[in-house]
Amino acid sequence: MGEYVITGSKKLKGTITVNGSKNAVLPILAASLLNGSLSVLENCPDISDTKTAVEILQHIGCAVERENKTMIVNSSSACNTEIPTELVKKMRSSIIFTGPLLSRAKKVKLTYPGGCELGKRPIDIHLSAFKKMGVNITEENDIITFSCEKLKGCDIAFDFPSVGATENIILAAVLAEGVTNLSNCAREPEIADMCRYLVKAGAKIDGIGSSDITITGVKKLHPATHSIVPDRIEAGTYMIMTAAAGGKVLLKNTVSHHLKPLIEILSKMGCKIQLSTSSISIKAPSVLENVPFIQTLPYPGIPTDLQPQLTALSAVSKGMCRFDETIFESRTAHIGELLKLGADISLKSGTEFVVNGVTRLKGNEVFAKDLRGGAALITAGLCADGTTIIKNSCHVERGYENIVENLLNLGANITLKN
Numbered sequence: 001m002g003e004y005v006i007t008g009s010k011k012l013k014g015t016i017t018v019n020g021s022k023n024a025v026l027p028i029l030a031a032s033l034l035n036g037s038l039s040v041l042e043n044c045p046d047i048s049d050t051k052t053a054v055e056i057l058q059h060i061g062c063a064v065e066r067e068n069k070t071m072i073v074n075s076s077s078a079c080n081t082e083i084p085t086e087l088v089k090k091m092r093s094s095i096i097f098t099g100p101l102l103s104r105a106k107k108v109k110l111t112y113p114g115g116c117e118l119g120k121r122p123i124d125i126h127l128s129a130f131k132k133m134g135v136n137i138t139e140e141n142d143i144i145t146f147s148c149e150k151l152k153g154c155d156i157a158f159d160f161p162s163v164g165a166t167e168n169i170i171l172a173a174v175l176a177e178g179v180t181n182l183s184n185c186a187r188e189p190e191i192a193d194m195c196r197y198l199v200k201a202g203a204k205i206d207g208i209g210s211s212d213i214t215i216t217g218v219k220k221l222h223p224a225t226h227s228i229v230p231d232r233i234e235a236g237t238y239m240i241m242t243a244a245a246g247g248k249v250l251l252k253n254t255v256s257h258h259l260k261p262l263i264e265i266l267s268k269m270g271c272k273i274q275l276s277t278s279s280i281s282i283k284a285p286s287v288l289e290n291v292p293f294i295q296t297l298p299y300p301g302i303p304t305d306l307q308p309q310l311t312a313l314s315a316v317s318k319g320m321c322r323f324d325e326t327i328f329e330s331r332t333a334h335i336g337e338l339l340k341l342g343a344d345i346s347l348k349s350g351t352e353f354v355v356n357g358v359t360r361l362k363g364n365e366v367f368a369k370d371l372r373g374g375a376a377l378i379t380a381g382l383c384a385d386g387t388t389i390i391k392n393s394c395h396v397e398r399g400y401e402n403i404v405e406n407l408l409n410l411g412a413n414i415t416l417k418n
């Protein structure tokens, strides 16, 4: 388990190129099972979650090669229908392989993904939708077995716009018999990116990016090449880090309309933000002002995956901000660690807390508990006085490629000690 060592109060200055989206490449790697042939995926981030997804594909029987940022998947010999427990435990989003594997092999066996630092993470929405498509589901000692004669298109209204469930059912529907009408779908851009890959492979999908999606089952998909959409959460994280540490940074390979709510908040906090077709420039103010209220919502609202980083930013901004985390029931593990750095935050419930900004944080030893919480602690360390040690770097390495190199290039004083 590595640790980041940061000496704070260095302004950030320079340019970084944002990687392809972790939360798009994962469902698209799962989707590559469907065409039973070649998928060429460009702009793939080299992070531990992608490595885990590749291990799952190889375990299923696919051949996967990486050439720099491009991954080539050959799913012609995919046959294994069991996903190893150690891989599901490493990456709970492995559940996303259920839809495509059911489509290919009509059977899937995997361990219940289970909860994490963010909450219980149930999969009831996935399960009830699969049952509607004709899937038989049994559970024994934490192992779930899915089986079906065939997948049947049907009408499904999601109780909640779950990102994973929306992706899983689209993946089950593209080769199913008949038409599947989905309503109350999640609208995250990563889902639209997965759909664009599927359409390139011959799938028939209408309503991409909206909450009502219609998939008309086809007989077969063919090879496809696709470039992964830029990672809006990685981009947003670096924008927040720049705002907190001070300075001016240009982010390349971005889609600014995916970040509208964050751009609005950072502008209100005093940042100067300029947009161009594929880049975002952000200049931090000398004094940050808190906005009064931040509430996470399904896309296009403020993404829950930026809430921990915004909490760290709010902790060093003038005035108070009330946070309401509406997506996960306990995405607050980072708060205890921010308090160790001198932040003034009071928890009102598992999902609501109030931040009272302080002028300076003070370096200390803290623990990353999850991916975005770790990014929040790096954000805090960059602007804290003295040295901050952030343990359990493995959490951050799941979703941020070359974060130390990127921050060093921007002038930060950060090292990774293994």
Ligand code: EPZ
Residues within 6 Å of the ligand: 022, 023, 024, 026, 093, 119, 120, 121, 122, 123, 124, 125, 126, 127, 160, 161, 162, 163, 164, 165, 186, 188, 304, 305, 327, 328, 329, 371, 372, 399
């Ligand atoms: C995806 O997780 C992302 N992960 C998460 O990003 C992101 O935070 C989340 O969507 C919300 O945007 C990937 O894309 C790999 P959900 P997912 O199903 O699909 C409840 C990161 O940091 N729910 O939309 O698991 C669930 O408990 C990660 O990159 C049910 O109740 O999210 C949660 O409270 C963290 N039943 C809420 O819905 C279900 O069957 C949102 O979950 C499914 C979900």
